[in-house]
Amino acid sequence: MPFRPALVGIILVLASAILFATKSIFIKLAYQEAVDPVTLLTLRMVFALPFFLVMALVASHRSNTTPLTRRDWGSMFLLGFAGYYMASLLDFMGLQYISAGLERLVLFLYPTMTVLLTAFVLKRPVNRLTWLAIGVSYAGMALVVWPDVHNAGEHLALGMALVFGGALAYACYLVGSGEIIQRLGANRFTGITLSISSLCCVLHFMLVNPLSALSVSPRVLGLGLTLAIVCTVLPATMLTNGIRRIGASRAALIGAIGPVATLYLGYAVLGETLVGMQMAGTALVLAGVLMVSLNK
Numbered sequence: 165m166p167f168r169p170a171l172v173g174i175i176l177v178l179a180s181a182i183l184f185a186t187k188s189i190f191i192k193l194a195y196q197e198a199v200d201p202v203t204l205l206t207l208r209m210v211f212a213l214p215f216f217l218v219m220a221l222v223a224s225h226r227s228n229t230t231p232l233t234r235r236d237w238g239s240m241f242l243l244g245f246a247g248y249y250m251a252s253l254l255d256f257m258g259l260q261y262i263s264a265g266l267e268r269l270v271l272f273l274y275p276t277m278t279v280l281l282t283a284f285v286l287k288r289p290v291n292r293l294t295w296l297a298i299g300v301s302y303a304g305m306a307l308v309v310w311p312d313v314h315n316a317g318e319h320l321a322l323g324m325a326l327v328f329g330g331a332l333a334y335a336c337y338l339v340g341s342g343e344i345i346q347r348l349g350a351n352r353f354t355g356i357t358l359s360i361s362s363l364c365c366v367l368h369f370m371l372v373n374p375l376s377a378l379s380v381s382p383r384v385l386g387l388g389l390t391l392a393i394v395c396t397v398l399p400a401t402m403l404t405n406g407i408r409r410i411g412a413s414r415a416a417l418i419g420a421i422g423p424v425a426t427l428y429l430g431y432a433v434l435g436e437t438l439v440g441m442q443m444a445g446t447a448l449v450l451a452g453v454l455m456v457s458l459n460k
Contacts (some may be wrong), residue, residue, distance in 0.1 A: 173409025207388030220355025244360030247337025261323025299454030304448025
């Protein structure tokens with residue numbers, strides 16, 4: 165692999181992981197303004213929607229595109245609903261109750277969930293190394309959570325369950341999207357699917373909130389725009405281009421910096437706890453996830 169393209173790919177993936185890591189921080193900062201999860205998520209997706217639409221239109225107007233069937237539209241609707249709307253909604257709701265660092269670590273378990281779902285749905289056997297990796301990941305999670313159990317509010321379990329559900333929804337999205345991405349192309353699929361997710365968020369907002377709920381403070385508007393551009397569009401684009409240069413396995417290795425960055429950003433920006441046991445647990449979670457990712 166030539167040095168310069170590889171270096172560019174490494175920088176892109178590293179920047180993507182760090183930008184993704186800031187999402188939880190910006191959400192927690194927005195919650196200090198008393199905005200509800202549905203409104204904040206809607207702001208994020210509405211600001212990001214134009215980028216998704218442009219991505220879908222540009223990719224769809226290429227000469228070699230595969231025509232979309234009713235089955236394709238149905239699959240993309242289900243994947244958009246589960247993969248980004250439900251996953252994001254559960255994540256935003258969970259962040260009301262748990263720290264940003266813990267949220268990122270729970271979300272980072274999605275590769276282990278993807279492996280188990282693939283084994284169950286596609287009947288692929290799970291080898292011993294993968295089972296060991298999954299055990300290491302969840303043991304690490306137990307160490308991270310343990311200090312919070314003694315100082316937690318009454319909703320720690322609820323927050324973790326919501327974020328875990330979001331990670332599971334995203335794992336379902338990954339398992340279900342593999343075949344259709346190969347046929348339709350990554351940019352086309354992503355643009356259409358995330359546009360559908362955005363519209364689901366808008367519909368949810370209209371069903372549960374009055375339009376006046378969008379009259380939020382300039383700070384919340386700024387944080388919503390930041391979530392859309394800095395934490396969604398930019399890192400997703402960087403990651404796609406980084407993987408193209410260095411491959412998925414190396415990208416997974418570099419992407420492991422994300423939960424660590426969130427843990428330290430939560431400590432520095434939000435004043436969240438950071439003790440030795442949590443750092444050891446973080447190392448185990450990262451080790452387990454990397455074992456799964458690199459063993460594919």
